[in-house]
Amino acid sequence: MSDLDMTRITDNLMKVYNYAFIEDMPYGFFKPNDAMYVGVRLVDKRYHCPKCGREFTIKFRNDNDGITYFSKSRIAAQREIYDSLELDFPAQWELLEKPFTYHTIGVCSECAEKTILSSEEAGQQIYNLCHRLHMQDELLSAKAVKLMTDAVKKWVDGITESSFLLQFDLSTHDNLRDLVCAVILQDATGVEAALQEYRDTIQPIIYQARKLLINQPPTWKAMVAHSSSLPMSLSDDEYHEYTVAFPADDTRGQDFYSEQSVIKERVEMFLEQRRCASLEEVLMDAGFHEEWIDMVVDKGTSLQK
Ligand SMILES: [Zn+2]
Numbered sequence: 001m002s003d004l005d006m007t008r009i010t011d012n013l014m015k016v017y018n019y020a021f022i023e024d025m026p027y028g029f030f031k032p033n034d035a036m037y038v039g040v041r042l043v044d045k046r047y048h049c050p051k052c053g054r055e056f057t058i059k060f061r062n063d064n065d066g067i068t069y070f071s072k073s074r075i076a077a078q079r080e081i082y083d084s085l086e087l088d089f090p091a092q093w094e095l096l097e098k099p100f101t102y103h104t105i106g107v108c109s110e111c112a113e114k115t116i117l118s119s120e121e122a123g124q125q126i127y128n129l130c131h132r133l134h135m136q137d138e139l140l141s142a143k144a145v146k147l148m149t150d151a152v153k154k155w156v157d158g159i160t161e162s163s164f165l166l167q168f169d170l171s172t173h174d175n176l177r178d179l180v181c182a183v184i185l186q187d188a189t190g191v192e193a194a195l196q197e198y199r200d201t202i203q204p205i206i207y208q209a210r211k212l213l214i215n216q217p218p219t220w221k222a223m224v225a226h227s228s229s230l231p232m233s234l235s236d237d238e239y240h241e242y243t244v245a246f247p248a249d250d251t252r253g254q255d256f257y258s259e260q261s262v263i264k265e266r267v268e269m270f271l272e273q274r275r276c277a278s279l280e281e282v283l284m285d286a287g288f289h290e291e292w293i294d295m296v297v298d299k300g301t302s303l304q305k
Pocket of ligand 1: 110
């Protein structure tokens with residue numbers, strides 16, 4: 001657990017997943033020009049699921065004085081959605097002056113359970129498998145941190161005498177860190193079991209996705225989930241600080257599906273990524289958390305009182 005500089009396997013997996021399914025535009029820093037972009041006082045986003053009639057709204061953070069820049073094609077696309085919802089689209093001057101709601105039409109997570117997730121169509125199945133794999137990748141990482149924290153807590157809770165801690169040299173941060181690592185390593189069966197479960201779960205997912213992929217064309221359309229808590233880009237070709245809207249910090253993430261192009265090469269790349277395979281890798285990937293040291297120090301302090 002010493003090599004802090006290594007790129008986390010999990011971070012890399014998230015990046016590749018986002019590259020394949022979420023956002024793949026280069027990020028730049030410059031102010032959008034008026035010829036190509038329209039300033040909009042964007043305040044919130046309303047999701048519509050025509051299948052069940054469910055609607056919900058999320059609020060955006062008030063960055064850049066509340067103005068987000070839309071590429072002109074995005075304005076045109078919004079106008080069409082307003083039309084299909086039979087709403088009046090604001091005049092050009094109103095976009096900059098009055099609060100604007102972005103509307104999106106798709107499939108809510110509840111309807112997706114009944115239709116998209118049980119789809120027999122290969123292209124959709126491949127996406128569904130990748131999405132499940134992505135969630136497993138995230139889950140292992142979260143589980144490992146939780147189990148490691150539990151191991152430290154269990155050890156700390158078992159200490160009843162301050163003399164017990166005196167047998168260790170805890171005078172430096174490095175020493176404390178080594179002690180915590182040793183505690184975690186001696187109680188790693190939980191993490192080992194989580195890793196085994198992860199491997200057993202992901203193997204058939206990857207196998208099945210690869211098998212389906214063989215006969216797929218280079219690109220196809222599928223219903224892809226985006227969480228409502230993720231930033232939204234309002235530019236088609238490039239995104240930068242002025243064209244990205246960030247949901248308010250307290251936004252509850254809900255998956256919402258819409259049709260999107262899927263690129264075979266990127267799916268392959270996501271499936272081929274290196275994933276945690278050993279206990280050491282899982283522990284290293286979870287990283288060291290300073291709160292573990294605090295737990296030991298707090299215990300020492302409380303016993304000395
Ligand atoms: Zn629905």
